[in-house]
Amino acid sequence: MPVVTRFAPSPTGFLHIGGARTALYNWLFAQHHARHGDGGTFLLRIEDTDRARSTQAAVDAIYDGLSWLGLDWDGDAISQFERADQHRAAAERLLAEGKAYKCYCSPDELSAMREAARAEGRKRMYDGTWRDRDPSEAPAGVDPVIRLKAPQDGETVIEDLVQGRVTVANEQLDDMVLLRADGTPTYMLAVVVDDHDMGVTHVIRGDDHLTNAFRQTQLYLALGWETPVFAHIPLIHGADGAKMSKRHGALGVETYRDDGFLPEALCNYLLRLGWSHGDDEIISTEQAIEWFGLDSVGKSPARFDLAKLTNLNGHYIREADDGRLVDLVMERLEQAHPGKLAKEARDRLFKGMAGLKERAKTISELTENSSFYAIQRPIEMTEKAAGHLGPEGSALLRDLRPVFADAESWSDEALMAAAKNFAEAGGIKLGAVAQPVRAALTGNTVSPSVFEIMDVLGREETLGRIDDALGGP
RNA sequence: GUCCCCAUCGUCUAGCCCGGCCUAGGACACCUCCCUUUCACGGAGGAGACAGGGGUUCGAAUCCCCUUGGGGACGCCA
Numbered sequence: 001m002p003v004v005t006r007f008a009p010s011p012t013g014f015l016h017i018g019g020a021r022t023a024l025y026n027w028l029f030a031q032h033h034a035r036h037g038d039g040g041t042f043l044l045r046i047e048d049t050d051r052a053r054s055t056q057a058a059v060d061a062i063y064d065g066l067s068w069l070g071l072d073w074d075g076d077a078i079s080q081f082e083r084a085d086q087h088r089a090a091a092e093r094l095l096a097e098g099k100a101y102k103c104y105c106s107p108d109e110l111s112a113m114r115e116a117a118r119a120e121g122r123k124r125m126y127d128g129t130w131r132d133r134d135p136s137e138a139p140a141g142v143d144p145v146i147r148l149k150a151p152q153d154g155e156t157v158i159e160d161l162v163q164g165r166v167t168v169a170n171e172q173l174d175d176m177v178l179l180r181a182d183g184t185p186t187y188m189l190a191v192v193v194d195d196h197d198m199g200v201t202h203v204i205r206g207d208d209h210l211t212n213a214f215r216q217t218q219l220y221l222a223l224g225w226e227t228p229v230f231a232h233i234p235l236i237h238g239a240d241g242a243k244m245s246k247r248h249g250a251l252g253v254e255t256y257r258d259d260g261f262l263p264e265a266l267c268n269y270l271l272r273l274g275w276s277h278g279d280d281e282i283i284s285t286e287q288a289i290e291w292f293g294l295d296s297v298g299k300s301p302a303r304f305d306l307a308k309l310t311n312l313n314g315h316y317i318r319e320a321d322d323g324r325l326v327d328l329v330m331e332r333l334e335q336a337h338p339g340k341l342a343k344e345a346r347d348r349l350f351k352g353m354a355g356l357k358e359r360a361k362t363i364s365e366l367t368e369n370s371s372f373y374a375i376q377r378p379i380e381m382t383e384k385a386a387g388h389l390g391p392e393g394s395a396l397l398r399d400l401r402p403v404f405a406d407a408e409s410w411s412d413e414a415l416m417a418a419a420k421n422f423a424e425a426g427g428i429k430l431g432a433v434a435q436p437v438r439a440a441l442t443g444n445t446v447s448p449s450v451f452e453i454m455d456v457l458g459r460e461e462t463l464g465r466i467d468d469a470l471g472g473p
Numbered sequence: 474g475u476c477c478c479c480a481u482c483g484u485c486u487a488g489c490c491c492g493g494c495c496u497a498g499g500a501c502a503c504c505u506c507c508c509u510u511u512c513a514c515g516g517a518g519g520a521g522a523c524a525g526g527g528g529u530u531c532g533a534a535u536c537c538c539c540u541u542g543g544g545g546a547c548g549c550c551a
Contacts (some may be wrong), residue, residue, distance in 0.1 A: 004508065008551090009551095010550085012551080047548090047551055048551095049551075050550060050551060052550095053550080086524065103549095107549080110548090110549085114547095114548090116497075117475085117547090118474060118475080118547090119474085120475090121474050121475055122474090122476095122528090124474065125547070125548085131537090137481090141491090141521085143550050163477090163478065163479095166477070166478075167477090168476065168477065169476085172475080172476055172477090172547090173476095174547095177548085178551050180499095181549060182549080183476075183548085186548090186549070186551090187550070187551045188551095190551090191551085206545090207477095207478070207479095207544090207545065207546095208544095208545055208546070209479070209545095209546090210477065210545070210546075211476075211477065211478095211545075211546040211547070212546080212551095214477090232478090234478085234479075234544085235544075237544080237547075239491085241486085246492095258511090269485090272485065272486080272500090273485065273486095274486095276485085276486055276487070278487065278499085279486085279487060279498075279499040279500075281486095281498095281499075281500050281501085282500095283484090298479095298485095298486080299479060300478090300479050300480060300543095301543085301544060302484085302485065303484060303485080303486095305483095305484050305485065305501070305502085307484080307501060307502055308484070308485065308500080308502080309501095310501090311501055311502085312501085314513090314514090319513080358512095358513060358514050359512060359513040359514080360513085361513090369512090419510085421512095423510095429510080430509095430510050431509085431510045431511075432510085433510075434511070435510075436511035437510085438510080438511065444512095445511060445512085446511055446512040446513085447511070447512075448511095448512085448513090449510070449511090450511085451510085
């Protein structure tokens, strides 16, 4: 049977890390069935019924976030707000069938009930005042809400693919509001009607919705519809163990992009946060699509660990195509050093990328480590680097300059051979020779191999930088 | 408070469903060493966990119960 999943965020902010994982699981599940099953579709629905809190900017942030992660959805995104008529129709049908009723309770009465319920240690808040009351007793001039006439005995059961069978006594659940006094549908109603109309077969979402699933199941039953399969995945917690939410540590995916993380690294990390396939850690998207299933999703919440994400990111950077990395780095360099980049910047980065990418765990770090290639001379010198160019270092560098200048061929190997000879002749270590050169060439104490750098920079630029460090030719 | 869910190294997890192969495996982080022109990468090794208590059983990380701890939900928000 073909599978239909959906991701249904509310556009009240950015696409945060928890939402991204939910989207990923839904996408993966659909992809898995599309490629290895009877078909799979992944839909996107924007839950924008709360007009006051929904913004177009947030909707765009969700689109951008999903697109960046590579989680493409089928068809156009659906606006829940625009489907209000269908929601209303469902509620009215229930009303006509006697499965729902009008409730005229005022907000004051409701909060009194809520208080009473808490005081008595009950969960059920609404006492059903208008459930069986004669409509003729309705107070004049009060717009009623429509409530579901939910079963009061027995229990509601959901067979959750992640949580297993979960049961709750119906007496714990009160008659939920379907339509507000102003006639607009509530979330509970909208979700059920939309999921049904969209043909959603599997509802994969955060387990903060687990209790909603009970109410929704009652609604499906009342509407005479088959319930979808539920899969409530555990939430992601912050590094401190507290829940991660928009107000507590959860960052938008664009923040990770800005901090220099690759989408494939984030996806791989998010995938492993709560799902596993034996001891596998590095999992490609293709592999994930093949392997992903809801039965391997864990039931306990996981903490977000930036160190592991960073490590994974380093791996994907090393694997990444040089050209792609150059584009990413150039964009940042142009921003950071406007007008200061050498014309040869891009070419040098491309030539030097193999040595560069081994040493960076984020694109931000890669950019920083790459800047010495891109910036025009004279380059700036860090304090530590300057330390290698004291009297001793400078003297060494001065003696070394002609060795390089006279090198037979300007290649990595030839240059290193020349430096080695020089070091041996002087009875010093290669390392002692390399550091002043590194300082002169990069303005830093850490970099790829100095001979590789000389190769990339070329003869003229290299000697120029040495001269700069020596205070002139 | 009430209801629901969860519980293996610091973190993510394998193992649990179908008890013995577990003196509990892997990954990240950490420590030591090797490689080495710096830093990374890579390689070798180390430290590090079945929350506690009861059962069931010849035998429990694995099954049952309780306790404790954590989380989530209790809106005319989504």
